[in-house]
Amino acid sequence: MPTTSKKRDKGFAAGKAESGEARSRTPAPKRKDKRVPAVERREIILEAALNTFIEYGCHGARVNEIARRADVTRPILYRHFPSKLSILVALVDRAGENLIQAMSEPPSQNLDWRESIRRDIHAYLDFVEKYGKAYILLYSTGLCLDQEVSQRIFAIRKRITHIVEERICRFTDMRRASREEVETLAAMLVGMVEQAANQWVNERRISRRACEKYLVRAVTGILFQLPPRKP
Numbered sequence: 001m002p003t004t005s006k007k008r009d010k011g012f013a014a015g016k017a018e019s020g021e022a023r024s025r026t027p028a029p030k031r032k033d034k035r036v037p038a039v040e041r042r043e044i045i046l047e048a049a050l051n052t053f054i055e056y057g058c059h060g061a062r063v064n065e066i067a068r069r070a071d072v073t074r075p076i077l078y079r080h081f082p083s084k085l086s087i088l089v090a091l092v093d094r095a096g097e098n099l100i101q102a103m104s105e106p107p108s109q110n111l112d113w114r115e116s117i118r119r120d121i122h123a124y125l126d127f128v129e130k131y132g133k134a135y136i137l138l139y140s141t142g143l144c145l146d147q148e149v150s151q152r153i154f155a156i157r158k159r160i161t162h163i164v165e166e167r168i169c170r171f172t173d174m175r176r177a178s179r180e181e182v183e184t185l186a187a188m189l190v191g192m193v194e195q196a197a198n199q200w201v202n203e204r205r206i207s208r209r210a211c212e213k214y215l216v217r218a219v220t221g222i223l224f225q226l227p228p229r230k231p
Helices: 002-024 038-060 063-070 074-080 084-104 113-130 132-138 141-145 147-170 179-203 208-223
Strands: none
Touching (some): 038 074, 113 208
16 A cells, blocks of 8 residues: 555655664764773873874964864863963973984993993984884974973983083083083084984985984094093
């Protein structure tokens, strides 16, 4: 009968609609962050933010995208970081502390200045290789558009330069070399190594081994001009 057929059609259509509606109402997978410890959750957010900043830049990155990649809601993200800038500052601080730690190990008493140079450059490039994205973020010129971030990066560079100054003084006869000369050389060397490491990690046109060899040769050649400290 026509009426029955129509009812069947309506019933079938309704069933399809209900089935589609049911599928559309299928709950999304539970967020993994609900039972994650706060410290671990913070690291997950920072890692998601790092990738977002690298991909979209400082100003192009959006909090919604960071939260999505971290698989957290915005309110949860804001419990850890009150703003996008605070996330960026935390990333810069973390990268800077890791780099400083990599450079801070004091040289052995029996290590000569050439071996000290090789060890320090090796440690620096180890950091760049392990934390490539963080390094790119740390030395991205776009970050200097914000004063607070710029000041953080300046402070990190200053601490690294100070470490290099102390290394130079350790192996130099400071009675025949001025502190001003050492400070200038340290700043120059840090800038040179930064630039070379940046080019290597961004372009990958040369191998890590070649980059390290060229840097050791250049730094050794410059510091060779200083009067050595006698044993």
